[in-house]
Amino acid sequence: MKNHISNTAALTFSLLSGLIFGIGLILAGMANPAKVLAFLDIAGLWDPSLGLVMAGAIGVGLIAFAVAKRRNLSYLGFSIQLPTNRVIDKRLVLGSLAFGVGWGLVGICPAPAFVLLGVGSSKGIIFVIAMVIGMGIYELLESFKKSGNK
Amino acid sequence: MLIDWNNFTPWTALAGGALIGVASALFVLFNGRIAGITGILGGLLRPKLRDISWRVAFIIGLIAAPLTWLLFAPLPDIQIDASNTLLAVAGLIVGIGTRYGSGCTSGHGVCGISRLSPRSIIATVAFMASGVLTVYVVRHVLGA
Numbered sequence: 273m274k275n276h277i278s279n280t281a282a283l284t285f286s287l288l289s290g291l292i293f294g295i296g297l298i299l300a301g302m303a304n305p306a307k308v309l310a311f312l313d314i315a316g317l318w319d320p321s322l323g324l325v326m327a328g329a330i331g332v333g334l335i336a337f338a339v340a341k342r343r344n345l346s347y348l349g350f351s352i353q354l355p356t357n358r359v360i361d362k363r364l365v366l367g368s369l370a371f372g373v374g375w376g377l378v379g380i381c382p383a384p385a386f387v388l389l390g391v392g393s394s395k396g397i398i399f400v401i402a403m404v405i406g407m408g409i410y411e412l413l414e415s416f417k418k419s420g421n422k
Numbered sequence: 423m424l425i426d427w428n429n430f431t432p433w434t435a436l437a438g439g440a441l442i443g444v445a446s447a448l449f450v451l452f453n454g455r456i457a458g459i460t461g462i463l464g465g466l467l468r469p470k471l472r473d474i475s476w477r478v479a480f481i482i483g484l485i486a487a488p489l490t491w492l493l494f495a496p497l498p499d500i501q502i503d504a505s506n507t508l509l510a511v512a513g514l515i516v517g518i519g520t521r522y523g524s525g526c527t528s529g530h531g532v533c534g535i536s537r538l539s540p541r542s543i544i545a546t547v548a549f550m551a552s553g554v555l556t557v558y559v560v561r562h563v564l565g566a
Contacts, residue, residue: 276472277453285452286476290483291490293445293457293528298491298498300438301431306501310426312550312557317426321435326531328439329446333536336447341537346454353454355534357524360541365548367523368530372549374515376556378504381527382459382520385513386484388500395502399513404463406517411467 277350285348294387300325303387305379312376446533449480458529459484460520523549 277286294303301307301321310319337354346352375381380388380399388396449457453476462477488497504512520526523545525534530549534542 277455277476278472282453282476283479285448286479287483287486289445289449289453289457290480291445291487292441292448292483293480294484294487295491296438296441296443296445298438298487299441300435301498302438303488304498304500306499306503307429309557310429312553313561314423314554315558315562317424319426319429321429321431324432324435325439325442326535328436328441329443329532330439330536332440332443333446333532334538336443336450337533337536340450340454346450346452348452348454350452350454352450353456354450354537355456355524355539355541358539358541360544363522364524364541364545367519367521368525368545368548369523369552370515370519371523371526372519372552372554373556374512374519375527375549376553377512377515377560378502378509380502380509380512380516382463382516383484383526383528385516386459386481387487388502390485390488391497391500393500393502395504395506395509398506399509399516402510402513403517404467406514406519407460407464407467407521408517409514410464410518410521 277348279348281348282350293383294390296329297384297387300328303384303391305384305388308379308381308384309376312379442528442532443536446528446536450533456529456533458525458533460524460526460529464521519549 297303302325311322340352343352385400385403389400446457449455462480466477491497530542530545535546
């Protein structure tokens with residue numbers, strides 16, 4: 273069993289997955305923040321398209337994860353690592369609520385942010401930098417918490 | 423509820439969604455990992471040497487997507503109305519929130535719901551609800 277997915281085949285599949293994911297986002301309209309906001313604006317002139325994006329993705333995903341759950345090893349021989357945490361806690365709910373606020377303010381979530389980076393949009397670059405700083409703040413807060421517990 | 427039929431794009435939405443599903447399928451079935459952008463990116467801020475390259479490769483794939491698209495067709499409309507300040511504030515909130523919530527639209531919304539994970543279903547309901555509420559407040563209460 274190999275835990276480190278760092279050989280050429282694995283990197284190729286990483287790159288390919290990211291590429292197909294990004295092309296899917298563009299085709300779906302998710303890379304257009306105005307369209308994302310039109311989906312979230314149910315009290316305005318509502319564009320339900322992104323509900324179908326979720327449906328299409330989950331339709332394929334249900335099959336893939338049903339297969340993945342029955343296997344220990346991937347087709348390349350790596351261990352399949354699915355999340356094991358089943359606790360529904362404040363972190364999960366408050367974190368997700370906060371994420372939704374940021375998403376609702378501008379219509380950008382993490383994956384489309386990188387597509388916007390590839391488009392060369394200066395607004396996309398600003399969002400990505402701020403998002404990475406936000407994730408860095410999380411790491412800092414977590415490390416303070418850990419050292420405080422010692 | 424008024425539906426914006428002129429901008430409703432059911433077929434490209436379904437097809438694009440299916441491609442996102444295919445990407446997540448390839449990633450879990452060949453590499454054994456969840457295609458969650460929050461986790462993939464967040465892991466780079468806690469770097470483990472042999473764990474960096476596949477994360478970077480996935481992100482390069484995302485960035486290369488519009489460039490690859492441009493080889494075949496012009497990109498569809500991309501419209502960002504938010505100011506730079508608002509983008510920076512929203513980016514910060516998204517970065518912190520997704521890490522505390524252990525995922526975003528990809529990890530919870532697509533992969534998690536596909537795994538039928540109760541955690542991911544709750545997370546998705548939470549961020550969809552607060553996203554809808556935020557847009558409601560911004561557009562219909564503040565009238566921005």
